[in-house]
Amino acid sequence: MTELELRNKVVGVMRGWLGYSEANGKFKTIIDLYNTQRPLPRGYAVQYDDEWCAATVTAAGIAAGLQDIILGECSCSKMIERYQDVGHWEENDAYRPEPGDIIMYHWEDGSNYAATDCTAPPNHVGVVEQVTGSTITVIEGNKGEAVARRTVTVNGRYIRGYCLPDYAGKADKEVDMLTYKTIEDVPESYRPSVQLLLDRGALRGYGGGVLNISEDLCRMAVILDRLGLLAV
Numbered sequence: 001m002t003e004l005e006l007r008n009k010v011v012g013v014m015r016g017w018l019g020y021s022e023a024n025g026k027f028k029t030i031i032d033l034y035n036t037q038r039p040l041p042r043g044y045a046v047q048y049d050d051e052w053c054a055a056t057v058t059a060a061g062i063a064a065g066l067q068d069i070i071l072g073e074c075s076c077s078k079m080i081e082r083y084q085d086v087g088h089w090e091e092n093d094a095y096r097p098e099p100g101d102i103i104m105y106h107w108e109d110g111s112n113y114a115a116t117d118c119t120a121p122p123n124h125v126g127v128v129e130q131v132t133g134s135t136i137t138v139i140e141g142n143k144g145e146a147v148a149r150r151t152v153t154v155n156g157r158y159i160r161g162y163c164l165p166d167y168a169g170k171a172d173k174e175v176d177m178l179t180y181k182t183i184e185d186v187p188e189s190y191r192p193s194v195q196l197l198l199d200r201g202a203l204r205g206y207g208g209g210v211l212n213i214s215e216d217l218c219r220m221a222v223i224l225d226r227l228g229l230l231a232v
Helices: 003-016 027-034 053-063 076-085 167-176 191-199 215-226
Strands: 102-105 124-132 135-140 148-153 159-163
Touching: 003 053, 003 124, 003 135, 003 167, 027 053, 053 076, 053 124, 076 102, 076 124, 076 159, 191 215
Parallel strands: none
Antiparallel strands: 102 124, 102 159, 124 135, 135 148
């Protein structure tokens, strides 16, 4: 998956939870998902009467299959520490976020916030859904005891900073690992060109017909074929 697809996957999970609340009891499914982690962060199982904003962000990462880059925690401060440890904490409030970034708030930010650097512990957290102009739309768990949206301004009051999951690194890793084991596994759009490479002896399969050809090499075969360089 591309970086954008990975980001949208997390945002899609959060959108699917809009309306989950303490009033209708659906928020419990989010907490239950958080508690499936093994080991649990700091060994603590979140209770239904706990604050659950950070647990929601973590659970979204689990639901999206991205718990290796959405670093799990039920504490906002501890979540920041985890991202600091891997060099993915952004302290500059003026940073322009992207969908899937994690925004941290500090509600006691003073009216002179633009001229001061807030270093206090965060109070709340959510996932950036989109940025339009200077307006950030965020989806948050436990906003008024529900999963709901909030809008804030880039470099606006109350922004404490951003945790930045390594979507780019995850996307690159997945592309690097994409291979096709046999000629039958190669997508039909690539297969004729790859077969020509095999017929010309430019590729050799292993025992049992195992090929293990990469996506990039398949694309190169198509380019060579279109240039007429694979013709017999």
